[in-house]
Amino acid sequence: VGQLNLDKGNVDGGMKPPKPLPWYPNNLAWQFDFSRRELRKESGLEQLHEFIKKENQLGAITRQEAVSMIPPLFLDVQPHHKVLDMCAAPGSKTFQLLEMLHGERGVHPSGVVIANDADMKRCNLLTHQIKRLCSPNLIVTNHEAQEYPLLKGYKYDRILVDVPCSGDGTLRKAPDMWRTW
Secondary structure (H helix, E strand, O other): OOOOOOOOOEEHHHEEOOOOOOHHHOOOOOOOOOOOHHHHHHHHHHHHHHHHHHHHHOOOOOOOHHHHHHHHHHHHHOOOEEEEEEEOOOOHHHHHHHHHOOOOOOOOOOOOEEEEEOOOOHHHHHHHHHHHOOOOEEEOOOOOHHOOOOOOOOOOOOOOOOOOOHHHHHHHHOOOHHHHH
């Protein structure tokens, strides 16, 4: 895992360092006070942008909207749980569920996360995103939710169904999209 020094109190151009989200357990979620667009376009943030991209590709961090981090927290996933993530792509919440399953360092969980999405292309994206975690406790499936196969005698401990949304978050992040929405 790489390192980036942000201890000076601000990043080039007066940007503040990231802050932990106070409601996320164990200070594992952090947020910057600038937009994704600013991160990509501001010349003083080039090093930070490259660092974030590299660490994301390695699986050391996952970029995700703070509001999207909330649903998995309510499930209180434990290492022995069988979890079904019904609308899993693009995979940020599935990644969270797997991290929860693997919560204890050095302990191999007995549970599993089954990540399903109805769209094959989105399943490919999901697989690409989740393989960064290298978890043997993941199964990716491609079924319509109303036709999802039931396994006789198999019961899930937790089910996450965060259905595709209206796109409000995208509209908030990219206000120029209002014209075509």
